[in-house]
Amino acid sequence: MKYKLGDFVRFVDEKMEGFVTRIIDEQMIGVTGEDDFEIPVLASKVTTVHGYDAQGKEKSSTVTDEPVIAGEFKTKGVYLGVVSDPKANSVVHFHLVNETSFQLLASLTIEKLQVFKGEFAGIVAPQSAVKIYSAQLADLQLWPKFIFNAVYHTKQNTVPNKPLIVEEKFKAKDFAGAKKQIALLNQAGWLIQLDEPELIIDAQKLKESFFKTSEEKAIVDKPTNEVDLHIEKLRNDHQFFNSGEILNIQLEHFHKTLDAAIVHQLPEIIFIHGSGNGTLRHEIHKILAKHQKIQTFMDARKEKFGYGATKVMLK
Structure with missing residues (x-):
């Protein structure tokens, strides 16, 4: 092709x-x-059509011999930058972003059903980015497993890092965070670090976390009288989630808000869940029916919400 x-x-x-x-x-x-x-x-x-110059085009991977000041040599900072195509929003492009002072001898192999295919091999210069793959955003659940390999190289008097090998099967939760500006791509997107530093557990801080004083406990914010549970009101990345994940997010927010209403002793609260197929409404009513702090619940004002909201009276 x-x-x-x-x-x-x-x-x-x-x-x-x-x-x-x-x-x-x-x-x-x-x-x-x-x-x-x-x-x-x-x-x-x-x-x-020749002559089309897509925005966010990757920088050249030509090797340069520009000197690097030893005191400024950066050894960490290998990322996968995922950005939308500026003209076709349904397509996302994957870039290998090298913020280190090393040259990267890098490759990407994809694997699906034990079938392997090399997608990219080349040099990524220090402080540069190279496009290595593209995919349909709507097909996220069908994306293959990504296998990244990179060898660090420099002419400077610096001990090179150990070769980087990362295998990743991306899921919707990996793109749950908000987009942020990726400087080397001059575009907003998701930035996933591939050379994550090893997790170091601080025993003292871990011990202290078990003995927090009452003043250090989190303050529960008072909720509004009407809480909208539509997924687009809760997450700006909802297009990445399937129906089951969306329901879990909505129920989690429902539980959190209901608990907050009880803590602040609100007399009543309205949850706007929409009509839809009735799944969210059914789950909410099932929870409310068994809750000891609930006096009663009913459909909220039909002239305002139709059958898309539930009014909860608290004890």
Whole structure:
């Protein structure tokens, strides 16, 4: 397949163009135009539009001999930067981000069902980033396992790090945090450190954590009278989660808010869960029916919420 995700192509037989947003098989690709509608098309029926310069293009991996001041030599800072394509938001690009002072002799291999494929091999210069892979965001659950290998190299008088080997099968929770600006890519995205330092347990701090005074205990914030449990109100990364994970997040927030309402002795509180398929409403009602601190519960004002909210009266 000569096309890659994010390539800008034009249809041979029609006056249409767009970005490659899916590799279906060796003959078929998916192309998304300005209307954000993906069209399956034979790869032979489109042609690459030359001259398109995608934002966030990786920096050159050419090896340089620029001197590095010994006192400023940085030995940690190898990341995977994941950013959306600036023109095709359904596609994400993976970049190997090297914030160290080492040159990295790096490779990426993917594995799925015991089938291995080398995706990238090359040199990543110090303080630079190189694009190594692209994927459909909606297919996150189908992404292969990533196997990263990197050897550290420098001409400086510095002991090189041990070779880096990381195997990772990414899940939605890995992208649960908010995006942040990635300086070497000049774009917002998720930054995942591959050379995480070893976890060192401080025995004294661990001991102190068991003997916190009452003043050090966390203060429970007083909730509002109406609590919206719609997932888009709780998380800005909800598109990464499946229905089961979304339900767990909503129930966790429900439990936390209900406990806070009890602590602050609120007389009543309304949970807005929406109508939908009724799963969240059913789970909430099941919990409330067994809760000792609940006096009663009912559908909230139908003229305002329909059947999408529950009013809870506390003891």
